[in-house]
Amino acid sequence: MDIIISNSSEVPIYEQIKEQIKEKILSSELLAGDLLPSIRALAKDLRCSVITTKNAYEELVNEGYVVVVAAKGFYVAEINRQLVYEEQLNKIETLLDSVVNIAKINHIKKETINSLLDILYEEEK
Amino acid sequence: MENILEIKNLSKKYKDFQLKDINIKLPKGMIMGLIGENGAGKTTTIKAILDIIKDYQGEIKVFGLDNRIDEKKIKEDIGVVLDDMFFPEILMPSDIDSIMREIYKNWDSSLYFKYLNDFSLPIKKEIKTLSKGMRKKLEIATCLAHHPKLLILDEPTSGLDPVARNEVIDIFLDFIQNEECSILLSSHITTDLEHIADYITFINQGEILLSKTKDELMEQYGVVKCGLEDFLKIDKNDRLRYKKNRYEYEVLVENKKEFNKKYHMTTIDKMTLEDLMVLMIKGVK
Numbered sequence: 111m112d113i114i115i116s117n118s119s120e121v122p123i124y125e126q127i128k129e130q131i132k133e134k135i136l137s138s139e140l141l142a143g144d145l146l147p148s149i150r151a152l153a154k155d156l157r158c159s160v161i162t163t164k165n166a167y168e169e170l171v172n173e174g175y176v177v178v179v180a181a182k183g184f185y186v187a188e189i190n191r192q193l194v195y196e197e198q199l200n201k202i203e204t205l206l207d208s209v210v211n212i213a214k215i216n217h218i219k220k221e222t223i224n225s226l227l228d229i230l231y232e233e234e235k
Numbered sequence: 236m237e238n239i240l241e242i243k244n245l246s247k248k249y250k251d252f253q254l255k256d257i258n259i260k261l262p263k264g265m266i267m268g269l270i271g272e273n274g275a276g277k278t279t280t281i282k283a284i285l286d287i288i289k290d291y292q293g294e295i296k297v298f299g300l301d302n303r304i305d306e307k308k309i310k311e312d313i314g315v316v317l318d319d320m321f322f323p324e325i326l327m328p329s330d331i332d333s334i335m336r337e338i339y340k341n342w343d344s345s346l347y348f349k350y351l352n353d354f355s356l357p358i359k360k361e362i363k364t365l366s367k368g369m370r371k372k373l374e375i376a377t378c379l380a381h382h383p384k385l386l387i388l389d390e391p392t393s394g395l396d397p398v399a400r401n402e403v404i405d406i407f408l409d410f411i412q413n414e415e416c417s418i419l420l421s422s423h424i425t426t427d428l429e430h431i432a433d434y435i436t437f438i439n440q441g442e443i444l445l446s447k448t449k450d451e452l453m454e455q456y457g458v459v460k461c462g463l464e465d466f467l468k469i470d471k472n473d474r475l476r477y478k479k480n481r482y483e484y485e486v487l488v489e490n491k492k493e494f495n496k497k498y499h500m501t502t503i504d505k506m507t508l509e510d511l512m513v514l515m516i517k518g519v520k
Contacts, residue, residue: 117429118505120505122450122454123450124450150264150411150412150414151412153408154405154408154409154411154412157404157408157430157431158430158431159266159431159432159433159448159449159450160264160265160266160411160433161265161433161448161449161450162450165450
């Protein structure tokens with residue numbers, strides 16, 4: 111499992127850890143029931159504070175991506191795919207909202223945006 | 236969480252220096268970095284914990300025990316590296332093993348020789364022939380070999396090159412894998428602390444300027460860089476310290492997000508511990 115921490119980034123380190131683990135869960139690189147490294151082992155390997163990794167795990171637990179098993183450790187939770195799907199869709203809607211705003215202000219046609227989307231989709235493939 | 240070390244209202248007066256009302260709490264399983272100028276009181280505080288200096292006011296508890304009443308018991312479980320080497324120079328690393336075996340109940344010879352090996356230290360060579368870095372490593376090997384629960388380290392990485400420093404830090408991180416163990420270390424090499432410390436305590440002129448988790452400190456504090464025009468707009472209460480350079484003002488702010496909301500200035504840098512020290516000590520209020 112790769113976790114890449116940038117010390118020069120403005121994003122706090124705990125958030126970098128959290129987001130990267132989340133991504134791995136969403137992309138099924140980490141599966142439900144997988145055991146995550148312990149707070150201390152992860153801090154050692156990433157050379158960061160124990161408090162940092164603890165914060166990252168606590169937030170993952172709060173958001174439902176990870177569960178704690180007492181005296182055993184942190185496991186990847188069974189995620190509710192439907193819920194995650196809706197969350198991601200919400201995210202996209204918010205982003206598209208600003209796209210539409212910019213487009214309207216600058217009188218850019220819907221068709222232009224659509225074709226842009228098509229191009230971007232093709233590139234991704 | 237239980238504290239492995241607790242210092243309450245520690246004060247000590249010397250002719251030309253005093254330690255004023257030092258309060259420190261170090262929870263189990265954590266690393267605390269002590270920062271401050273030379274002569275700020277870091278070593279004096281450490282020596283008070285170890286009961287090397289006497290006649291101070293206040294209370295120091297280690298493992299929940301009074302450091303003066305239960306001194307012997309406490310010292311069994313503390314590993315210490317002080318800035319100045321305390322071994323006679325004619326000894327060899329192998330002699331240290333024989334001596335320490337008599338001193339510590341838990342002395343672990345095989346662990347000691349393992350560290351000597353890991354650090355590529357000679358067993359049969361007088362200490363006076365060793366380089367500064369090798370002596371430091373020898374001290375670190377010695378302080379770890381009786382399975383301590385608390386490490387008290389005064390400048391443990393000074394004199395070490397970057398590769399050796401890295402090795403030593405790895406050993407500290409290994410040590411802290413046991414959540415019953417803690418480390419208190421002072422260091423001038425603030426980048427080491429920026430990585431591994433859980434708490435930062437900043438001592439200046441015998442007083443604690445701040446003591447916080449490192450994450451809070453690094454995420455909230457920031458250094459604003461701006462010209463005179465922008466500088467004049469900043470309310471006095473919104474800045475901790477400032478410094479006027481040749482081409483810009485450097486302003487230390489306590490909460491960069493709040494600051495950004497209020498002033499919308501473009502250049503807010505992440506603060507390093509070095510920035511913090513320099514601006515707090517040399518900057519203007």
